[in-house]
Amino acid sequence: xxxxxxxxxxxxxxxxxxxxxxxxxxxxxxxxxxxxxxxxxxxxxxxxxxxxxxxxxxxxxxxxxxxxxxxxxxxxxxxxxxxxxxxxxxxxxxxxxxxxxxxxxxxxxxxxxxxxxxxxxxxxxxxxxxxxxxxxxxxxxxxxxxxxxxxxxxxxxxxxxxxxxxxxxxxxxxxxxxxxxxxxxxxxxxxxxxxxxxxxxxxxxxxxxxxxxxxxxxxxxxxxxxxxxxxxxxxxxxxxxx
Amino acid sequence: xxxxxxxxxxxxxxxxxxxxxxxxxxxxxxxxxxxxxxxxxxxxxxxxxxxxxxxxxxxxxxxxxxxxxxxxxxxxxxxxxxxxxxxxxxxxxxxxxxxxxxxxxxxxxxxxxxxxxxxxxxxxxxxxxxxxxxxxxxxxxxxxxxxxxxxxxxxxxxxxxxxxxxxxxxxxxxxxxxxxxxxxxxxxxxxxxxxxxxxxxxxxxxxxxxxxxxxxxxxxxxxxxxxxxxxxxxxx
Numbered sequence: 001x002x003x004x005x006x007x008x009x010x011x012x013x014x015x016x017x018x019x020x021x022x023x024x025x026x027x028x029x030x031x032x033x034x035x036x037x038x039x040x041x042x043x044x045x046x047x048x049x050x051x052x053x054x055x056x057x058x059x060x061x062x063x064x065x066x067x068x069x070x071x072x073x074x075x076x077x078x079x080x081x082x083x084x085x086x087x088x089x090x091x092x093x094x095x096x097x098x099x100x101x102x103x104x105x106x107x108x109x110x111x112x113x114x115x116x117x118x119x120x121x122x123x124x125x126x127x128x129x130x131x132x133x134x135x136x137x138x139x140x141x142x143x144x145x146x147x148x149x150x151x152x153x154x155x156x157x158x159x160x161x162x163x164x165x166x167x168x169x170x171x172x173x174x175x176x177x178x179x180x181x182x183x184x185x186x187x188x189x190x191x192x193x194x195x196x197x198x199x200x201x202x203x204x205x206x207x208x209x210x211x212x213x214x215x216x217x218x219x220x221x222x223x224x225x226x227x228x229x230x231x232x233x234x235x236x237x238x239x240x241x242x
Numbered sequence: 243x244x245x246x247x248x249x250x251x252x253x254x255x256x257x258x259x260x261x262x263x264x265x266x267x268x269x270x271x272x273x274x275x276x277x278x279x280x281x282x283x284x285x286x287x288x289x290x291x292x293x294x295x296x297x298x299x300x301x302x303x304x305x306x307x308x309x310x311x312x313x314x315x316x317x318x319x320x321x322x323x324x325x326x327x328x329x330x331x332x333x334x335x336x337x338x339x340x341x342x343x344x345x346x347x348x349x350x351x352x353x354x355x356x357x358x359x360x361x362x363x364x365x366x367x368x369x370x371x372x373x374x375x376x377x378x379x380x381x382x383x384x385x386x387x388x389x390x391x392x393x394x395x396x397x398x399x400x401x402x403x404x405x406x407x408x409x410x411x412x413x414x415x416x417x418x419x420x421x422x423x424x425x426x427x428x429x430x431x432x433x434x435x436x437x438x439x440x441x442x443x444x445x446x447x448x449x450x451x452x453x454x455x456x457x458x459x460x461x462x463x464x465x466x467x468x469x470x471x472x473x474x475x476x477x478x
Contacts, residue, residue, distance in 0.1 A: 074414035180312035
């Protein structure tokens, strides 16, 4: 599949001074990492938001602690802290439970780390969005006899998304840009590829600029898609302001 | 943990024997980049909302470029990229500037935060109530006086909550400085980690320090909002 993609894009082993495939591989790594982290963090965010809005303090207090601590500490510090400690924690957990040794590869560790960090930001986004859904909608859904899960799936979620989308878009762009940091913890993403290519050709400036342009391209494309999604979730809402 | 603190408290806070390090360095990086970013963003935000296209477009392009790419790449371009160009090394002034890691770091940070700040201030100027500007015009204010006495004071006040967010994000971004060999808090934590292998404790101390600075900044901005946004509060 990868070779086909290279051919379609006209990137043979000789383009970009022979570093075309390496850069493309790096780009693919960056995209994979950011999309998987986005999915994980959105899931954590939904769970966190529901926990934060729940009536029981057992759920609310840990969620509150999670968002405050994670959002107060720089992502790079958390990344180094979690990334380097994850294996140790897992090993002591598996030993305590009497299981076999499980090794997590750097890619999965990166996804878990990024997902865990940005889950805290998503918790706040979703919490605000869920609260913005009018109470009457919930009462009507209950009145129609929907179960809790149906109520969330068919009534709260579709309406919440309109309020959540700007926040989701922002956090997605932050995650995309945060993946540039994984090269510091040793993953070979776009930044690492650009640095390697630049160092061996003595054209670091040129290759770094190229990497920046790739990020800009991904950000622009996702901005366009987000705008389309916003139109989709605005269905049935009449704008009164303009 | 105790030994780690005993051995490393000094570099974590201010000095490692040769250079300024740790907390002092982080705060210095933060204030320098915030200062330059703020100064530059005021004229840029006015240009950003200009009705003349050739004034507005370059600023829009600049913010698009710097907000659409990771700060880490911007720092790498400033620190290693520009210096790899032979023409830069041949110019004595440029050579001296870009050889120093500190200069490159502050340049990259200031340009980055300036792009975000420009958009924040431009948004506040755009959202000003038209009655406020109308009243100022009726009093005969025009040109730079209109901006200096009415528009900017009001816009800057109203953007305070968003600006405080940007300052905290900038504090978090200063952690990148260690990749350009600047000895900030995270650099000391990494040194402590590689010397003692106490990973969780070393980075945990750094995390606690950043958390404390974040809370201090949040508190300071809350005081500032109470002072400068008092007029937006409920009437007595």
